[in-house]
Amino acid sequence: MPPHGTNSPCPAERYRARRRLAPLRRCERRRHRRPARQRHVLPRYVAQLRRHPRVPGRHLGLGPHGVLESHKQAAVGDIDGDGYDDVVTSAWWGGSSGDELGGSITTYFGGNEGIRTDPVQTIHQDTPGVPGADETSDYFGYALSLGDINGDGLADAAVSAHHESTGTASLTGSVTVFRGTPAGLSTSDAKTFQQDTAGVPGGNEDNDHFGSSVRLSDLNGDHHADLSIGADGENAGDGALWSLRGSSSGVTTKKAVSFGASSAGLSTSGYPHFGEGMLR
Ligand SMILES: [Ca+2]
Ligand SMILES: [Ca+2]
Ligand SMILES: [Ca+2]
Ligand SMILES: [Ca+2]
Incomplete structure (x- = not known):
């Protein structure tokens, strides 16, 4: 079978052939075959990222290697x-x-x-x-x-x-x-x-x-x-x-x-360190 997305009938075309329905028009065939073309969208987008640094997270914001100075907080x-x-x-x-x-x-x-x-x-x-x-x-x-x-x-x-x-x-x-x-x-x-x-x-x-x-x-x-x-x-x-x-x-x-700690009903035996952390 030829690879999907060339001249092979798409599922919609095969369905219409079985039912003896009128063939799809060219624009409809193009729309129904779009899933095959989408396989190339992600690599193309990645290529654009590499060529054009002015994208969100790169030009002004964080890039793949952007690090904000911090420790813990x-x-x-x-x-x-x-x-x-x-x-x-x-x-x-x-x-x-x-x-x-x-x-x-x-x-x-x-x-x-x-x-x-x-x-x-x-x-x-x-x-x-x-x-x-x-x-x-x-x-x-x-x-x-x-x-x-x-x-x-x-x-x-x-x-x-x-x-x-x-x-x-x-x-x-x-x-x-x-x-x-x-x-x-x-x-x-x-x-x-x-x-x-x-x-x-x-x-x-x-x-x-x-x-x-x-x-x-x-x-x-x-x-x-x-x-x-x-x-x-x-x-x-x-x-x-x-x-x-x-x-x-x-x-x-x-x-x-x-x-x-005691007024909150907690035991004070040992070192409870009440208030060491707090929910954010
Ligand atoms: Ca602000
Ligand atoms: Ca000081
Ligand atoms: Ca208040
Ligand atoms: Ca304020």
Whole structure:
């Protein structure tokens, strides 16, 4: 039998011949034989990809070998409000470029052709406006979340440095909040929260690891993302969670609450590390 797709009758033609129906017109034969031609569509498309780099995922976005600098943490949200989700990654072990000691986060904007692999900005604790200082093993970016805290439609960011030491409290931890703007995450009005921050329950102690997990989500339905913070080292490894409310002026400590493993009904024998992780 000659190969299908040349002059051999297609199934529709054979059916009509058996039923003694009028033969297909030329355009109808062409349409019915299309499945045979489609066998060449994929190789042709691949060839076009090789010839023309200006395709989604290549010219502006991720190509087959495109890699965003990251380790463990990444968050997605529309930071600049253009309708395309953006990506923030973290390199909390010591920075993506090697010149940050305590970790950094990097923002990549999305567009109609995918995520742009050229970074918009990299932020660490020595970036002007960011509270604190860039020190070895702060683990800035260890936990990361995006959500619209102030309700302006632009995603804001919560970033923890859960090994931050403050005063005499070693590895007590902190969480910094950045406002989303059309130019990226604003550092001029960044705010850092710790257990010693006025209005936050608890106090800074060694090995609290405040910020072992963070999550921005609207818990009370007022269209402002609220900030949940875990501290897996609280009370010698029992762990605890904090909830700080979002508002039009950002995260507020008004009505902030915290609860530990025992108040959640969990056994505190051993080291439960309540708040070590958080559902995304
Ligand atoms: Ca965007
Ligand atoms: Ca620091
Ligand atoms: Ca916002
Ligand atoms: Ca809320």
